[in-house]
Amino acid sequence: MLTLKYIQDNKDQVIERLKIKRFDAVQIVDEIINLDNQRKSTQVEVEALQAEMNSLSKEIGQLFKSGQMEEANKAKARTGELKEQIKELDTKLSETTTKLNEQLVQIPNVPNEIVPEGKGEEDNVEVKSGGEMPKLENAVPHWDLIKKYDIIDFELGTKITGAGFPIYKGKGARLQRALINFFLDEADKAGYGEVIPPLLVNEDSGFGTGQLPDKEGQMYHATADNLYLIPTAEVPVTNIFRDVILKASELPVKHCAYSACFRREAGSWGAHVRGLNRLHQFDKVEIVQVAHPSESYKILDQMVEHVQSLVEKLNLPWRLLRLCGGDISFTAALTYDFEVYSAAQERWLEVSSVSNFENYQANRLKLRFKEDGEKKAQLAHTLNGSALALPRIMAALLENNQCEEGIRIPEVLIPYTGFDIIK
RNA sequence: GGAGAGAUGGCAGAGUGGUCGAAUGCGGUGGUCUUGAAAACCAUUGUACCGCGAGGUACCGGGGGUUCGAAUCCCUCUCUCUCCGCCA
Numbered sequence: 272m273l274t275l276k277y278i279q280d281n282k283d284q285v286i287e288r289l290k291i292k293r294f295d296a297v298q299i300v301d302e303i304i305n306l307d308n309q310r311k312s313t314q315v316e317v318e319a320l321q322a323e324m325n326s327l328s329k330e331i332g333q334l335f336k337s338g339q340m341e342e343a344n345k346a347k348a349r350t351g352e353l354k355e356q357i358k359e360l361d362t363k364l365s366e367t368t369t370k371l372n373e374q375l376v377q378i379p380n381v382p383n384e385i386v387p388e389g390k391g392e393e394d395n396v397e398v399k400s401g402g403e404m405p406k407l408e409n410a411v412p413h414w415d416l417i418k419k420y421d422i423i424d425f426e427l428g429t430k431i432t433g434a435g436f437p438i439y440k441g442k443g444a445r446l447q448r449a450l451i452n453f454f455l456d457e458a459d460k461a462g463y464g465e466v467i468p469p470l471l472v473n474e475d476s477g478f479g480t481g482q483l484p485d486k487e488g489q490m491y492h493a494t495a496d497n498l499y500l501i502p503t504a505e506v507p508v509t510n511i512f513r514d515v516i517l518k519a520s521e522l523p524v525k526h527c528a529y530s531a532c533f534r535r536e537a538g539s540w541g542a543h544v545r546g547l548n549r550l551h552q553f554d555k556v557e558i559v560q561v562a563h564p565s566e567s568y569k570i571l572d573q574m575v576e577h578v579q580s581l582v583e584k585l586n587l588p589w590r591l592l593r594l595c596g597g598d599i600s601f602t603a604a605l606t607y608d609f610e611v612y613s614a615a616q617e618r619w620l621e622v623s624s625v626s627n628f629e630n631y632q633a634n635r636l637k638l639r640f641k642e643d644g645e646k647k648a649q650l651a652h653t654l655n656g657s658a659l660a661l662p663r664i665m666a667a668l669l670e671n672n673q674c675e676e677g678i679r680i681p682e683v684l685i686p687y688t689g690f691d692i693i694k
Numbered sequence: 695g696g697a698g699a700g701a702u703g704g705c706a707g708a709g710u711g712g713u714c715g716a717a718u719g720c721g722g723u724g725g726u727c728u729u730g731a732a733a734a735c736c737a738u739u740g741u742a743c744c745g746c747g748a749g750g751u752a753c754c755g756g757g758g759g760u761u762c763g764a765a766u767c768c769c770u771c772u773c774u775c776u777c778c779g780c781c782a
């Protein structure tokens with residue numbers, strides 16, 4: 272969430288910039304400022320009373336000690352009213368604080384200046400692109416290829432779990448594992464320390480990265496234990512740093528993680544979601560960084576370059592989009608999407624989303640750092656990106672590399688798969 | 695799953711109703727000494743909010759209660775450890 276101070280100091284700017292995210296902040300910002308003023312004045316009142324109570328209690332203690340019972344009891348009588356008042360104001364204070372936080376959490380992150388205006392996908396701006404478009408005639412879509420070569424079985428997954436939980440088989444499973452290992456190795460080379468995080472997280476973690484309370488319905492919820500299945504490794508990995516104060520010299524912290532990801536995708540089924548295009552469970556390698564605020568945009572570029580190197584090594588035609596205000600997520604300040612071209616579907620598929628959250632997540636996480644010699648901790652910046660999400664990469668690889676003999680495996684993956692063609 | 699013990703500052707570990715935001719040790723930081731370092735010695739060392747400041751308030755796992763007053767007593771939740779059971 273945004274910090275109160277930022278909202279107070281930049282009220283007009285916040286309202287103006289959030290228009291790009293198509294969020295009308297006029298009313299809520301006023302309400303927040305009002306609530307905070309109310310909170311402050313109530314707090315001042317309570318604390319004055321508490322101070323009085325504290326000193327009175329000390330007096331009483333002294334009186335008892337020196338045996339002045341009568342005086343002591345007289346003083347005790349005075350505390351009753353104070354107690355009442357404190358209790359009343361205390362309730363008011365916590366109510367105000369709760370309301371304030373409820374409002375604060377509802378304001379999206381302020382987009383960076385370079386976020387383009389726009390309503391949705393169609394207004395995203397292409398920044399750059401690369402790779403060669405495959406020249407194929409009568410390209411077969413991946414959902415037919417996987418049947419032909421028996422490498423992924425959707426029906427079997429449906430039987431065992433439900434739609435959107437495919438079973439990878441034989442060379443399909445092997446290719447999946449090859450991609451995971453390739454992505455992890457590349458991340459390792461780029462200096463990202465690997466972690467294997469839990470796949471279920473508690474409520475605090477869901478809140479820390481912004482999935483809760485906003486996107487509650489998007490996550491699978493294990494209600495018996497009140498745990499959520501992670502929609503992305505971003506959640507557990509970023510939450511490593513919840514309530515942490517780092518040294519400035521430790522920044523940036525770089526992590527990567529492979530995990531299965533679980534998404535309910537409620538209400539989002541329809542056209543364009545055949546085959547591997549949209550799943551309830553999928554694999555992804557995620558990269559996460561905690562950065563110094565002065566460096567976070569430089570680091571965002573580095574992360575984009577890292578992802579670019581991956582799609583290039585896989586020989587996939589790619590393009591990089593800067594998300595417009597209408598398409599960028601609630602918590603991000605700036606997001607780049609990578610898309611790869613899928614030859615048979617003749618469309619671009621999103622395979623990575625790389626974002627700078629500035630201090631929006633850090634403020635929820637209480638993730639701070641201290642400058643050398645400084646006493647005051649300040650909020651760090653968090654960033655993350657997919658590097659990469661597997662299913663659509665798989666889809667594009669299968670479709671783009673199909674030929675008479677079978678499906679050719681990209682050079683870089685052969686050491687991982689142990690075969691160079693699926694036939 | 696059953697029984698018991700526990701949760702205190704970066705760490706270890708005192709503190710069982712007031713003088714406790716909290717002893718002591720270690721660690722960290724600054725300094726003295728030294729050619730430099732180590733050792734020793736001295737000082738300093740939690741977070742947040744309010745206030746221009748002096749200062750005030752809150753926090754001893756979370757929440758609630760008793761009391762004029764709670765780290766300390768009571769209830770409850772979570773977590774950790776030990777033993778038993780089950781188990782990859």
